[in-house]
Amino acid sequence: MTLKSHTIKINLPGGIVSAGDLLDILQAAEKAEVENVRFGNRQQVFFSVAEEKLEGLKQDLIAADIIFELNADVHPNIISSYAIEDVFYHADWLREGVYKDILDLFDYRPQLKINVVDNDQTFFPFFTGNLNFIASDTSNYWYLYIRFPKTNSIYLWPSLVYSEDIADLSSAIERTVFANKEQFYDQLTIDGSQLYSLVSASANFVQQPMVEALKLPDFKLPYYEGFNRYGNKLWLGIYRRDELFQVAFLKDVCKLCLKTRVGQLYTTPWKSLIVKGIGLEERDLWDLVLCKHRINVRHASNELNWQVEDLCAYGLDLKNYLVRKFNEEDVRTYRLCFAIKTQPKTGLFGSIIIRTQQQDVQQLASGTELFEVLHTREFNPNSKDFVSYRKDVSRAALSACLIELCNYFYELQSQPALMASAVYLEEEKPGDAEEQVRHVVYQCEHCFTVYDERYGDEFNGIVAGTSFDTLQGYSCPTCEASKDNFVLVELQRSTVG
DSSP states (O other), X not given: OOOOEEEEEEOXXXXXXXXXXXXXXXXXXXXXXXXXXXXXXXXXXXXXXXXXXXXXXXXXXXXXXOOOEEXXXXXXXXXXXXXXXXXXXXXXXXXXXXXXXXXXXXXXXXXXXXXXXXXXXXXXOSSXXXXXXXXXXXXXXXEEEEEOTTSOOEEEOSSBEEGGGHHHHHHHHHHHHHHTHHHHSSOSSOOHHHHHHHHHHHOOOOOBOOSSOOOOOOOOXXXXXXXXXXXXXXXXXXXXXXXXXXXXXXXXXXXXXXXXXXXXXXXXXXXXXXXXXXXXXXXXXXXXXXXXXXXXXXXXXXXXXXXXXXXXXXXXXXHHHHHHHHHHHTOOOTTOOEEEESSTTOOOOOSEEEEESSSOGGGSOTTOOEEEEEEXXXXXXXXXXXXXXXXEEEHHHHHHHHHHHHHHHHHHHTOHHHHTTOOOOOXXXXXXXXXXXXXXXXXXXXXXXXXXXXXXXXXGTXXXXXXXXXXXXXXXXXXXXXXXXEEEEEEEEEEOX
């Protein structure tokens, strides 16, 4: 007989939590006989509680003034990139105070996914939210890219957004979207300018014109585990292969933070934990906690660059299986990241996507699954423009298919002019002789972004199969160069049967 359990979700706005608040959560969980907690892709906390312990847990969380959701995710967490500020990079103007001021202005619980991230990092995704605020080079002003709910349609807000307007503007957009679902929610075609008009008519916000287009850095996932020095301090990254963080371990982490005046902890989209501000002289104390709970650090890099849906045992098992295969073959995955999708529209972050072709993988016998392997155009994990690489891939053949695709990525790396294309590799038929496959595309002279008529341009709302010659007023989705800045490029590769 299976005992019934319930899932508790607690948002940590911006991925920031004080050691004292996290300790309160852990103590309530421990009292309810919870042994492990997990961190989610949106920097939230999950754990399961038995039916008979639920009421007591709810009372303890309410008494500690902890907001939670029970068996639901109606209110997605607001994510921010503050966790890595100072340790991986130094922002020009975006500091802790700016993040916290913005988060403090949210006096409502959003139902849309909101991302607040710097433009000079690649650790946090830019476009996995519905409202994606990305810092501009102008102090206290942000680009806003709206990804309409249940779609990959993206609309760039026509003006920069002032920091103090982010919360109110988010609220106004959310109200407008939900009041006009037939226009803006789960629709095949959406007019973003209509949303802009409705929201602008409802309230006054600071208007700041865009001086230049957003430029994002090339994706490079920094190694985010173990002890690392920055300035005269250390930061510690903790990753768990099974995604489980023991309550007892995290309690000791919180207590040590309080003892050594480390005020905050940070969760990440990679389901890991970061502790900043550790004194060099306190390194031994942290080593003792890690040793006490047998916490291993310094996993291989090709294990750390995976995204799996929250609370998905199947996806986690498949990830670990593929990581073992990668390790056996000593596969290089630098500048790539992978996502495993078993459900539609989960908004994972990945340059290579493994998607199950069955609706319910849990009902299949092991080894009978089929997968589709996709990659984003230009292998940019922030893109929502997916290119199908191969379908009907068995579990046994999946690792070989992924390794082949990784090798193709590195071939493109050695040909920078072709990197922007990331063209679809047609699956060869057995027995075909070697031949040269040629394909003509249009490429931006400034940033090498490609317009391929076979795929169109989802960012600009152009459907697949649209001829480049018929486009009116077209501009590059990356650098906004006009249509006359595109030139014909012939792509060529060899295929071997």
